[in-house]
Amino acid sequence: MVALVFVLGLIIGSFLNVVISRVPEGRSIWRPPSACPGCATPVAWHDNMPLVSFVMLRGRCRACRMAISWQYPIVEAATAMLFVLAYLTLGPTPHFIVAVVLLAMLVAVTAIDLSRQIIPDVITLPGIIVGVAANLLTGRVTWLESLLGIIGGGGIFLVIILASRGGMGGGDMKLGAMLGAFLGWKIALLALFLAVLTGGIVALGLLLFGRRGRKDAIPFGPFLALGGAVTCLWGPTLLDWYVGHFLVAGIVLIG
Numbered sequence: 001m002v003a004l005v006f007v008l009g010l011i012i013g014s015f016l017n018v019v020i021s022r023v024p025e026g027r028s029i030w031r032p033p034s035a036c037p038g039c040a041t042p043v044a045w046h047d048n049m050p051l052v053s054f055v056m057l058r059g060r061c062r063a064c065r066m067a068i069s070w071q072y073p074i075v076e077a078a079t080a081m082l083f084v085l086a087y088l089t090l091g092p093t094p095h096f097i098v099a100v101v102l103l104a105m106l107v108a109v110t111a112i113d114l115s116r117q118i119i120p121d122v123i124t125l126p127g128i129i130v131g132v133a134a135n136l137l138t139g140r141v142t143w144l145e146s147l148l149g150i151i152g153g154g155g156i157f158l159v160i161i162l163a164s165r166g167g168m169g170g171g172d173m174k175l176g177a178m179l180g181a182f183l184g185w186k187i188a189l190l191a192l193f194l195a196v197l198t199g200g201i202v203a204l205g206l207l208l209f210g211r212r213g214r215k216d217a218i219p220f221g222p223f224l225a226l227g228g229a230v231t232c233l234w235g236p237t238l239l240d241w242y243v244g245h246f247l248v249a250g251i252v253l254i255g
């Protein structure tokens with residue numbers, strides 16, 4: 001079963017590569033079929049197998065030997081590993097299906113934000129609806145928690161955008177709302193907290209090692225996606241731990 005989930009992840013990852021390459025340019029993800037960007041030779045089915053073909057072709061186009069982007073094998077392997085992780089954590093449950101849908105969207109958002117510094121509305125806006133619908137079908141999160149998640153997840157960014165005048169983008173706001181729809185407000189807040197924490201650590205590291213100046217923007221989408229992925233798998237456990245420690249600390253302090 002794990003092997004089957006891994007292969008499913010590879011296939012979805014392969015599809016996500018098409019989404020990542022084409023959606024930001026407004027091109028159709030269904031047509032035309034994949035072709036080499038260097039020589040326009042259509043990619044044959046046996047050269048289009050996720051991961052395997054990249055290794056067989058040693059990362060180069062069969063016709064013109066142009067290097068194939070590392071994005072392809074990385075996205076395929078990452079999607080497959082996340083799917084396996086979701087299966088091992090959640091088991092064969094409806095929650096696994098919801099997690100897999102969210103994880104696939106987060107992989108696409110991360111790759112697009114890293115390469116182009118945008119988070120496309122065509123992923124996040126339908127994602128909000130898909131998140132609410134998935135929760136209505138599976139009952140993982142109530143519709144009210146989902147709705148409050150959309151308002152809370154998007155609202156926090158709206159406040160930041162208004163306060164900072166452009167420090168954060170509208171794309172981050174819609175991604176926050178999408179996470180709220182999928183995870184419900186409590187887990188979404190935890191996802192935001194993790195995103196700020198990891199984003200802060202990475203920003204500080206880049207600043208210390210002189211890789212970025214204080215004025216350079218670092219895309220926040222990948223950190224939001226990381227927070228969303230971690231909490232969609234372990235959110236309730238993390239929340240219990242977090243709240244538990246807070247309560248214990250509070251009681252100790254009061255005592």
Ligand SMILES: [Zn+2]
Binds near residue numbers: 041061062063065
């Ligand atoms: Zn070529």
